[in-house]
Amino acid sequence: MNSEVRETSKQSKVIVGAILAIWGFLTILPFLWMFLSSFKTNAEISQMTQNFLPHHWTLQNYQNLFVSGNFGQYLKNTLIITACSFLGLFFNAMAGYGFAKFHFKGHNVLFLAVLSTMMIPGQVTMIPVYLILNQMKLTNTLLGIILPGLAGAFAIFLFRQFMSNISDSILEAARLDGASEWYIFWHIIIPISRPVLAVQGILTFIGGWNAFLWPLIVASDQKYYTLSVGLQLLQGQHTTDYGLQMAGSSFMVIPIIIIFLIFQKYILQGFNVQSDK
């Protein structure tokens, strides 16, 4: 009986494994195709029958990105914006701590207001935010691109979730020893929160790197374009130059995949929504 059960479970494991393998192959196929095509010459790409591997490997497409595609500038802007978004991460952590460990007037109303912003679609706020930035003379500046996305309700929510579970007695003990609230935040809360900070830090990096809508709206001058806006422009200008387009896409996608592979252990754990009932 027991061996029979094990036999069927082994069999179903193989079947499930086979389905997953096919599905998984189809899932990464676009990335493989993108990466391989980025090394193909244009002559090869426009052939009717396609080879999976490039006939003649070439780096010409990547060179063109920087020579005629202005990707050096886009990369610089993207890195500046991404670096600044970490300030937002810090604000979110502070707010998460404030909501997790303090009872103050307006606590519930303000937290509800924070949560409600998760429901507000970007398309509703994009016009008024653009007008606000316009009044502040921040349109077509990097600051204007950075500011609207700095604070995030979901991150505040996750920080609060995590920090609520930190034992109050540690904080009380520190307070009795005369530690200031900021000292407690820096030297107790932040070190304990390392796991959630790691997840949020990686997600912040990915979010900054991938940002599209705000740079698209706020930057009218090419010198403020980010990689994703630049890539979209590149697609419009070089409609049939697929080799160049694939090089641009690879340039955006491959670094993120590498970062993800390095930090996957942290990212893949950070999605438990069920525990909060």
Place this chain on the structure above:
Amino acid sequence: MSGKTFREKMTPYTFVLPALILLFAFSIIPIFIALIISFTGLDITGLGDLSQLHFIGLGNYKQLFQDSAFIQSILNTGYYVIIGVPLVVVLSLAAAIMINFGQNKFFKLMRLIFYTPSITNTVAVAVVWTYMYNPSTGLVNDMLSKIGIAPIGWLTDPNTAKISLIILAVWKAVGLNMLIFLAALQGVPRSLYEAAELDGANWWKQTLHITIPSLGFSIFFVTVTTLIGWFQFFDEPFVMTKGGPLNSTNSVALFVYQNGFQNSNFGYAAAGSFIMFAAIVVATMIQFKLQRKQQGK
């Protein structure tokens, strides 16, 4: 409690204020501004000189419902939601259950692979898929021709273009939601399965009667977030089709962008965005109601 000094009372606010100010300035206050603008004829001239601003009441809203492009974008968005949401929920759940089948390296690798599309830039993957969807040199038609299927105009045929965008968006969405389900699956007590096994319930029965009911909250969460996401469907049609061919892929979000930032009809676009917002709120509330009803049982 009354012994607290003013300084102590202010401390919590210093922690929450920076984020709150930003959220108020760029999320909450803009909602009200958007609402006001939606009753005005604000355009590019009004932007330079706010005294030119004039209220036109419900004019924008009335005009929207006579605008065939807007009606088309609502119908398209409805199509995206109705096809897209169930596809994402079912496929993510299926992927999670299958990946939860084993714990060895292979299943861990699959988890990584399925998640990868979720973290990559939508513009970049949309550019890649546009190339793959190319009717003559694209990979998809190339593969289909090997099994004898005639070339399909993935992005050029108004009837298939929507499906093509949905395939891409589902491909991108499965990974993240799969992780949410996986996290929840690991929380289902083993004892439930052991008891069911003793009762002779097979794998299917266990999945139907233990796994899926235990995931109630996660399914609800994924459904609501996916629903909201599809209502705001933007990047894919923007990069791949610009809403075409013949407006067949235009979404409400893209309609708002086109009217706001390409035609500078800010008032008109704001009204369009509010109709979208209302639809999201109503759909979310229906979901909450259904969820409560289920929990009540």
